[in-house]
Amino acid sequence: MKKAILFIFLTIFFNKVAIGIEEELIDAGFRFLENPADLFFNLGQNIEDTSPVLAKDFKGIKNKYITIRTTILPVFLPVTLGNLAVKIRINSEKDYIPQVGFSFGFGRVLIFDFIPTEDIPKPQNMAYYYSLVISKTFEDTIIYLGTKYSEFSIKLKLSEQLEFYGEKIDEFNFNANDIFLFSGIMLPKRNKVVFAQMGYGFKYRKIVARLAAEYNSVQLGLDIFPEGLLVLHPYFALSIKF
Amino acid sequence: MKERNIFFVNTFILLCFCYAFSRWLPYYSFNFSEGIYIPSTGRYGFTTVLSNDVGFTVKIKEEHNSFFYYRLNYEGPGFKRQEGEKFEQRTIGHILVLQHNYQYKNFLFKTKFNYLYDFWRTGTNEAWGFGLYDNEVIGISEELEFKVNNELNIKTKFGYNFVKFPNYTSIIEEYLFGSEETAAGKQDNNMFIINLNCKYKLHNFTLNTIIQNYIEQKVLTQSGVFSNEKQKDTTLEFSYYPDKIKISNFIFFSPDLTIKHKDSNQSFLYIKSYDVFVSTPEVVENYFDYVKFSFSLPFDFRIKKTKTLSFVPEFELTSYLSRSPRDENNNFISNKKQQNQKVIASLVYNSYSQNERSVFSIFYSYFYQTSNMKFEKYYPYNYSGHYFGIKVSYTY
Numbered sequence: 203m204k205k206a207i208l209f210i211f212l213t214i215f216f217n218k219v220a221i222g223i224e225e226e227l228i229d230a231g232f233r234f235l236e237n238p239a240d241l242f243f244n245l246g247q248n249i250e251d252t253s254p255v256l257a258k259d260f261k262g263i264k265n266k267y268i269t270i271r272t273t274i275l276p277v278f279l280p281v282t283l284g285n286l287a288v289k290i291r292i293n294s295e296k297d298y299i300p301q302v303g304f305s306f307g308f309g310r311v312l313i314f315d316f317i318p319t320e321d322i323p324k325p326q327n328m329a330y331y332y333s334l335v336i337s338k339t340f341e342d343t344i345i346y347l348g349t350k351y352s353e354f355s356i357k358l359k360l361s362e363q364l365e366f367y368g369e370k371i372d373e374f375n376f377n378a379n380d381i382f383l384f385s386g387i388m389l390p391k392r393n394k395v396v397f398a399q400m401g402y403g404f405k406y407r408k409i410v411a412r413l414a415a416e417y418n419s420v421q422l423g424l425d426i427f428p429e430g431l432l433v434l435h436p437y438f439a440l441s442i443k444f
Numbered sequence: 445m446k447e448r449n450i451f452f453v454n455t456f457i458l459l460c461f462c463y464a465f466s467r468w469l470p471y472y473s474f475n476f477s478e479g480i481y482i483p484s485t486g487r488y489g490f491t492t493v494l495s496n497d498v499g500f501t502v503k504i505k506e507e508h509n510s511f512f513y514y515r516l517n518y519e520g521p522g523f524k525r526q527e528g529e530k531f532e533q534r535t536i537g538h539i540l541v542l543q544h545n546y547q548y549k550n551f552l553f554k555t556k557f558n559y560l561y562d563f564w565r566t567g568t569n570e571a572w573g574f575g576l577y578d579n580e581v582i583g584i585s586e587e588l589e590f591k592v593n594n595e596l597n598i599k600t601k602f603g604y605n606f607v608k609f610p611n612y613t614s615i616i617e618e619y620l621f622g623s624e625e626t627a628a629g630k631q632d633n634n635m636f637i638i639n640l641n642c643k644y645k646l647h648n649f650t651l652n653t654i655i656q657n658y659i660e661q662k663v664l665t666q667s668g669v670f671s672n673e674k675q676k677d678t679t680l681e682f683s684y685y686p687d688k689i690k691i692s693n694f695i696f697f698s699p700d701l702t703i704k705h706k707d708s709n710q711s712f713l714y715i716k717s718y719d720v721f722v723s724t725p726e727v728v729e730n731y732f733d734y735v736k737f738s739f740s741l742p743f744d745f746r747i748k749k750t751k752t753l754s755f756v757p758e759f760e761l762t763s764y765l766s767r768s769p770r771d772e773n774n775n776f777i778s779n780k781k782q783q784n785q786k787v788i789a790s791l792v793y794n795s796y797s798q799n800e801r802s803v804f805s806i807f808y809s810y811f812y813q814t815s816n817m818k819f820e821k822y823y824p825y826n827y828s829g830h831y832f833g834i835k836v837s838y839t840y
Contacts, residue, residue, distance in 0.1 A: 349454035400496035407572035
C-alpha cells in the first residue's frame with residue numbers, strides 16, 4: 203500500500219508535466235535554456251555513490267570492503283551517460299574509531315562520440331566526483347558525514363543553430379562544479395539497507411538529498427534537487443560488492 | 445571562499461565529527477516532504493521541504509551535559525503562514541546550536557549559543573545569496589528552570605540576538621530620498637528576549653517579550669522626513685498549551701492558544717503610484733501595530749500501535765490597530781481597520797516503523813484566508829487552497 207502510494211506520487215511529480223503538459227514543457231524548456239548546466243550537473247550526481255560501505259554483517263548483508271556501481275536510469279538510459287562509481291572503506295570501526303571510506307567515479311555522454319565533427323570541433327565532456335566519508339554504528343543504525351567534490355563539463359558546438367520560441371542556441375559550453383558537505387542515516391533491514399542523506403553545495407548554495415534502498419546487487423533510489431528543473435530523479439543502479 | 449579552503453574546512457569538520465562520533469551520543473534527523481499546492485488565485489505548484497539535523501550530546505559529569513546540533517533546511521514554494529510572503533518564495537536555512545546544561549539541586553541552568561543564516565529567494569530570477577531578506581542571527585541566552593515540586597515548574601529565560609540583513613535596501617526610500625537613505629544595515633537590530641514559563645500539572649503558561657532596537661533605521665515623521673529617533677519594535681506574546689491530554693486509550697488532544705501584540709514606533713510610507721505627478725507620498729503612523737489571536741485544536745487518533753490519524757484545525761485572527769485596509773485600486777478605506785482571518789484544517793495519516801525511527805505520512809491541508817485588504821497586486825490576502833502530499837522522516 204505504502205509503496206503503491208509512493209509510486210503514484212512519484213509518477214505525478216516526476217518531470218512536473220502531469221498537469222497542463224504543453225505549458226509545463228515550454229516552461230521547462232525556457233528554464234533549461236536559462237541554465238543548462240544545472241540539469242547536467244544534477245544528472246552527474248545521479249551516478250555518485252557516496253554512502254559508506256556497510257561496516258558489519260547485518261541481517262543477511264555481508265561485510266564488504268569495495269562496491270562498484272553503474273547507474274542505469276536516468277543517466278545511461280536515456281542520456282547515454284556511461285558511468286562507473288567505486289566506494290571503498292579503509293578500516294573497520296572499533297569502539298572509539300569510526301569507519302573511514304572514500305569514493306570516486308566518472309561518467310561520459312557516449313552519444314557525443316557519434317556526432318559527425320566535419321564542420322564543428324569535437325565535443326568534449328566529462329563528469330566526475332570524489333568524496334570522503336566517516337561513519338559510526340549505533341545499535342542498528344549507522345550515521346555518517348562526508349564531503350565530496352562534483353564536476354560536470356560539456357563543450358559542444360551545434361552544427362546548426364536551434365531556435366526555441368525565439369531563444370537561439372548554437373552551443374553548450376559550461377563547467378559546473380561544487381564542493382558539498384553531507385550527512386546521512388542508514389537503517390539496515392532484512393535484505394537491504396535503507397538510507398537517507400542530505401548535502402549542501404557551497405558554491406551554488408545547492409541542496410541535494412537522496413532516499414534509497416541498497417540491495418546486494420541493486421540500488422533503487424530517489425535523488426532530490428529542490429531547485430532543479432526536475433526535482434525528483436528516481437534512479438536504478440547495478441552494483442558488485444567484494 | 446576558495447574551493448581548496450572549503451575542502452580543508454570540510455575535512456576539519458569531518459575530523460571534529462570523527463572525534464564526536466567516537467565519544468558522544470549522536471542525534472540525527474532527516475525529513476522530506478513533497479506535495480502539490482493548488483490556490484484559488486494564481487498557479488498551482490509543487491512544494492519540497494527538506495531538513496537534516498546532526499547533533500551530539502556530551503555528558504561531562506552527572507550534573508553537566510552539553511548539546512550541539514546543526515540543522516540544514518530547505519522550504520520550497522507553497523502556502524505561507526506569515527503575512528506578506530509570496531507562494532513562490534523559498535528559503536535555505538543553516539542553524540547551529542551549542543547548549544550547556546548544569547543541574548544544581550532543583551535548579552537547571554541552560555546556557556545557549558545559537559547562529560543562524562537564512563537565504564531567501566522571492567523570485568525565480570533572484571540568485572541565492574542576493575535575497576533582500578537574507579538574514580544572519582548570532583545569539584546567546586541563559587535559561588533557569590526551577591522545579592518547585594512535582595506539580596509546579598518555573599522557567600525564565602533572557603536572550604540576546606544580533607540580527608543582520610546584509611542585502612536589505614528600501615527601493616521606495618531610494619526612490620524618494622536618494623542613495624543616502626539606502627545605506628546598508630537598515631534592518632539590522634539588537635533583539636532582546638525575555639521569557640517566563642510556568643507549568644502546573646499538565647498546563648503550560650508562557651509569557652514572551654521581544655524587543656528589537658534597530659541600529660540604523662530612523663523613524664519616519666508625519667512630515668515625510670526621518671527623525672533622529674531609531675526604530676523600536678516590541679512584541680508581547682502569551683500562550684497556553686497543555687501536555688497531550690488523553691481522552692481515551694485511542695484519542696489524544698493537545699490544544700494551543702496564543703495572543704500576540706506587536707507595537708512599533710515606525711511609520712509606513714504609502715505611495716499609490718511611483719509617478720510623482722499622480723501620487724503624493726503619505727506617511728501612516730502606527731501602521732505595523734497589531735493584535736493576533738491564534739489557536740489550534742489537534743486531535744490524535746491511534747488506529748493501531750504504529751498508525752495514527754491526526755486532525756488539526758487552526759484559526760488565526762490578525763487585527764491591525766491603526767492600519768486601514770485598501771481597495772482594489774490601492775486606495776485606503778477610511779473608518780475601517782485591516783483584519784485578516786485564516787483557517788487551516790489538516791488531516792495527517794502517520795505510519796511508524798516498529799522502533800519508531802522512521803515515519804511515513806500522507807497529509808492534506810485546506811487553507812482559507814480572508815481579509816478586508818483588497819489590494820493584492822504584490823501579496824495574496826484573500827484565497828483558499830488545497831495542499832496535499834507525502835512525508836518521510838528518519839530519526840535516531
